[in-house]
Amino acid sequence: MKKFLLLVRTGLRVNFSLSLLKPKYLFRNKKDLWMVPLIGLGLVGLIPVMFFYVRLVVRMYGWLSPLGQQAALLTFALLMGQFLVLVFGFYYVISAFYFSRDLEILVPLPLAPSQVLMSKFTVILVNEYLTVSPIVLPVLVTYGVLSRGGGVYWTRALLTYLLLPVIPLAVVSILVVGLMRLVNFGRKKDALILAGSLFLMTLAIGGQFMLNRSVGAVPDRAAAIRFLSAPDGLVQQIGSKFPPSIWASKALAWGPSGSGPLNALFSIGASLLLFAGLFLAARRFFYRGLIGLGEQTARRRTLSRDRLERGVGSGSRPVRAIFQRELRIMNRTPIFLLNGVLSVILIPILFVVMWNTGKRASDAAALMALVRSADATIAVIAAALFMTISGSLNGTSSSTFSREGGQFWMSKVIPVSPADQVRGKFLHSYAIAMLGIAASALVVLFVFHLNAAVVLASVALSMAASFVLTAVGMIIDLARPLLNWTNPQKAIKQNFNVLLAIFADFGVLFLLYLAVRLLGKLGWTGWRTPAALFVLLAALSAAVFKALKAFAARRYRDIEV
Amino acid sequence: MIDIRNVSKSYNKGQIKAVDDLTLTVRPGEIFGFLGPNGAGKTTTIKLIVGLLKPDAGTIAVAGWDTQSEPLRAKAVTTYVPDTPAIYERLTGLEYLNFIGDVYGVPKKARLERIEKWLDIFELASAVSSPIQSYSHGMKQKIVLIAALLPGPKVMVLDEPMVGLDARAAHHMKEMMREHCDAGGTLFFSTHIMEVAEKLCDRIGIIHKGRLIACGTMEELQTRNREEQSLESIFLELTDK
Numbered sequence: 027m028k029k030f031l032l033l034v035r036t037g038l039r040v041n042f043s044l045s046l047l048k049p050k051y052l053f054r055n056k057k058d059l060w061m062v063p064l065i066g067l068g069l070v071g072l073i074p075v076m077f078f079y080v081r082l083v084v085r086m087y088g089w090l091s092p093l094g095q096q097a098a099l100l101t102f103a104l105l106m107g108q109f110l111v112l113v114f115g116f117y118y119v120i121s122a123f124y125f126s127r128d129l130e131i132l133v134p135l136p137l138a139p140s141q142v143l144m145s146k147f148t149v150i151l152v153n154e155y156l157t158v159s160p161i162v163l164p165v166l167v168t169y170g171v172l173s174r175g176g177g178v179y180w181t182r183a184l185l186t187y188l189l190l191p192v193i194p195l196a197v198v199s200i201l202v203v204g205l206m207r208l209v210n211f212g213r214k215k216d217a218l219i220l221a222g223s224l225f226l227m228t229l230a231i232g233g234q235f236m237l238n239r240s241v242g243a244v245p246d247r248a249a250a251i252r253f254l255s256a257p258d259g260l261v262q263q264i265g266s267k268f269p270p271s272i273w274a275s276k277a278l279a280w281g282p283s284g285s286g287p288l289n290a291l292f293s294i295g296a297s298l299l300l301f302a303g304l305f306l307a308a309r310r311f312f313y314r315g316l317i318g319l320g321e322q323t324a325r326r327r328t329l330s331r332d333r334l335e336r337g338v339g340s341g342s343r344p345v346r347a348i349f350q351r352e353l354r355i356m357n358r359t360p361i362f363l364l365n366g367v368l369s370v371i372l373i374p375i376l377f378v379v380m381w382n383t384g385k386r387a388s389d390a391a392a393l394m395a396l397v398r399s400a401d402a403t404i405a406v407i408a409a410a411l412f413m414t415i416s417g418s419l420n421g422t423s424s425s426t427f428s429r430e431g432g433q434f435w436m437s438k439v440i441p442v443s444p445a446d447q448v449r450g451k452f453l454h455s456y457a458i459a460m461l462g463i464a465a466s467a468l469v470v471l472f473v474f475h476l477n478a479a480v481v482l483a484s485v486a487l488s489m490a491a492s493f494v495l496t497a498v499g500m501i502i503d504l505a506r507p508l509l510n511w512t513n514p515q516k517a518i519k520q521n522f523n524v525l526l527a528i529f530a531d532f533g534v535l536f537l538l539y540l541a542v543r544l545l546g547k548l549g550w551t552g553w554r555t556p557a558a559l560f561v562l563l564a565a566l567s568a569a570v571f572k573a574l575k576a577f578a579a580r581r582y583r584d585i586e587v
Numbered sequence: 588m589i590d591i592r593n594v595s596k597s598y599n600k601g602q603i604k605a606v607d608d609l610t611l612t613v614r615p616g617e618i619f620g621f622l623g624p625n626g627a628g629k630t631t632t633i634k635l636i637v638g639l640l641k642p643d644a645g646t647i648a649v650a651g652w653d654t655q656s657e658p659l660r661a662k663a664v665t666t667y668v669p670d671t672p673a674i675y676e677r678l679t680g681l682e683y684l685n686f687i688g689d690v691y692g693v694p695k696k697a698r699l700e701r702i703e704k705w706l707d708i709f710e711l712a713s714a715v716s717s718p719i720q721s722y723s724h725g726m727k728q729k730i731v732l733i734a735a736l737l738p739g740p741k742v743m744v745l746d747e748p749m750v751g752l753d754a755r756a757a758h759h760m761k762e763m764m765r766e767h768c769d770a771g772g773t774l775f776f777s778t779h780i781m782e783v784a785e786k787l788c789d790r791i792g793i794i795h796k797g798r799l800i801a802c803g804t805m806e807e808l809q810t811r812n813r814e815e816q817s818l819e820s821i822f823l824e825l826t827d828k
């Protein structure tokens with residue numbers, strides 16, 4: 027037990043000293059003080075998002091409570107939370123259990139496999155609390171306030187929150203450990219990560235589909251009355267895909283008289299059971315699954331003279347070389363690939379799924395009708411916003427320096443100016459943003475049937491916006507690149523810079539929204555507003571890119587490796 | 588060719604003084620061996636030369652270019668082999684070499700010639716189209732070495748280059764070093780192997796606790812420490828405090 031706690035402590039320390047912003051450090055180093063306004067900008071972006079989220083919860087509560095169905099709100103939030111854990115958990119688990127380099131140190135130590143695995147599990151669990159908190163906490167708190175929950179509610183809420191990620195994470199862990207033992211992929215580990223992730227994404231999209239079906243489309247009156255008349259009808263309906271979320275919300279929402287304690291028991295029991303299962307799986311399978319993981323497929327064949335000749339370029343072309351390097355490393359590291367390229371097309375796909383399932387639901391259709399019939403201002407800006415979010419709200423630009431990790435020394439010694447290195451990296455991040463823009467443009471054109479002129483204009487607008495956001499993301503990562511990671515997950519998914527950049531992106535988008543509002547107040551209509559926005563963004567792009575280059579010149583000199 | 592003047596460098600905000608007022612000149616065409624006990628400051632000095640670290644004080648010039656004010660010019664004539672070969676695991680050996688060729692601007696003909704020659708010498712031809720991830724430690728070391736040779740640099744800076752190489756590769760390595768300097772190049776390397784330093788180097792520097800305590804040709808070192816004969820005994824005598 028003592029060893030176990032020690033392992034957990036070390037794991038947490040490694041995890042958080044790398045990925046959390048330390049105010050102490052920030053304020054001691056005067057040069058980093060410029061980040062304070064940036065974080066402020068991030069908060070500016072975050073606050074409206076949280077505000078709207080809480081407002082939505084309050085409104086839903088208002089709709090549901092007259093029907094006695096308000097507990098469905100909890101089920102929904104808990105389900106979303108557990109779903110997030112399920113999806114994110116897969117990456118965390120597989121990379122921490124099997125592909126993290128500290129295993130080389132841990133495995134030879136006199137520790138039981140279960141100790142190693144459980145300590146890693148605990149560290150991931152702590153991470154998951156943070157991951158789900160923005161989704162779950164606002165609902166738990168709002169619900170508690172609105173339902174005037176007393177001390178009993180709050181203690182249960184705390185307990186529920188603490189238990190929330192345990193079940194899904196244990197499920198994922200057992201699956202992964204079992205899978206690795208069964209297949210013992212060895213040299214196929216990249217394929218495994220890709221296949222597993224695609225599977226989970228399909229699951230996620232499928233889950234979306236089902237959720238939409240159950241919430242969005244109210245089928246017919248009889249069925250509606252049937253499940254609204256039972257006190258937990260909606261809860262059952264929503265949670266039927268993942269029963270633990272039903273137990274948890276019932277344990278929370280129904281008092282000690284009703285099914286509360288029983289469901290709490292279910293939750294705790296299932297958690298314990300799964301925990302025990304994981305413990306056994308760790309003991310039996312963990313190390314055996316590890317054997318041979320470092321292996322790589324390697325063809326050992328001498329290149330023929332002309333193959334060699336074709337493989338070799340000529341002359342000096344630093345920007346292209348950097349671009350190519352970024353592209354190759356990103357595409358060949360599954361974790362990077364999933365977070366960059368794949369997430370960029372995932373958002374449009376999710377929209378299509380939601381659109382197709384929610385078609386009958388009145389609000390989505392009404393929204394689209396509004397967008398389509400409204401004047402160009404709204405249509406272009408709404409479409410551009412969608413494209414920008416698809417293209418830029420991912421970790422590509424904001425992890426571009428962190429991804430180099432231990433290889434950053436190479437970027438310091440090659441005779442390529444920081445400005446050129448930044449150009450190559452920018453091209454790569456921007457190319458991925460373009461991919462997202464293209465994918466969502468297709469969706470807007472062929473699924474939402476906006477007219478071509480509107481789509482064209484919004485593509486131009488989102489290209490300008492993505493230019494700014496890409497540069498902003500790179501500046502953030504350049505300010506505090508994470509270079510000493512041992513597990514690629516850390517460089518992109520658990521990289522605080524990525525989160526910070528997303529906040530900052532929201533901040534920028536919010537400021538743009540204010541600008542549009544202002545123009546609206548001034549009586550601007552039609553194409554004039556998007557045009558003005560484009561000019562503004564183009565000017566901003568030039569300025570931010572210039573700042574990026576200047577900053578790079580300084581940072582490449584100052585970062586020591 | 589490498590001009591280090593009054594350079595100091597400390598870690599952890601001055602708590603650990605790794606290099607202390609170091610002054611050292613390496614002449615063109617010279618093989619310079621850099622010796623010192625563990626933690627003496629060899630790696631730190633080397634990182635300062637190639638620009639991975641910024642000196643706290645003093646200046647460094649490579650081929651006449653100040654590494655702080657003209658970093659690109661200095662880097663264009665220098666290549667570096669670190670003590671641990673941390674390179675792009677996801678690229679194949681050939682892609683990596685080609686990347687180096689692209690950024691240093693090596694013409695195609697020279698690129699092909701040198702790649703073929705060194706792949707052959709270091710017996711890496713069969714592995715060059717596989718990802719670097721699949722290489723052994725020594726193979727990684729070799730590919731970094733080939734990458735350092737590829738631009739045909741004026742100055743090579745190597746940190747313990749023999750570590751991890753097999754006997755044949757180490758032998759070729761020594762020949763390569765000689766060849767490089769016979770062709771007018773300059774070479775600065777750190778090592779713990781006394782025989783290598785004794786046989787190969789034109790001049791030797793010994794660093795101890797961040798300070799240069801001896802520097803010169805083998806004969807100069809021997810005459811200064813009259814009783815001592817081998818480099819090993821000189822080294823042990825000088826660093827014994």
Ligand SMILES: Nc1ncnc2c1ncn2[C@@H]1O[C@H](COP(=O)(O)OP(=O)(O)OP(=O)(O)O)[C@@H](O)[C@H]1O
Pocket residue numbers: 598599603604605623624625626627628629630631632
């Ligand atoms: N990144 C670092 N942070 C803090 N101190 C460091 C760092 N790198 C080196 N040092 C310290 O600087 C001093 C010199 O280290 P350096 O790596 O230059 O030694 P070295 O001569 O290369 O040793 P070795 O023969 O073991 O490679 C040592 O005291 C070491 O502890």
Ligand SMILES: [Mg+2]
Pocket residue numbers: 629630631670
């Ligand atoms: Mg060293």
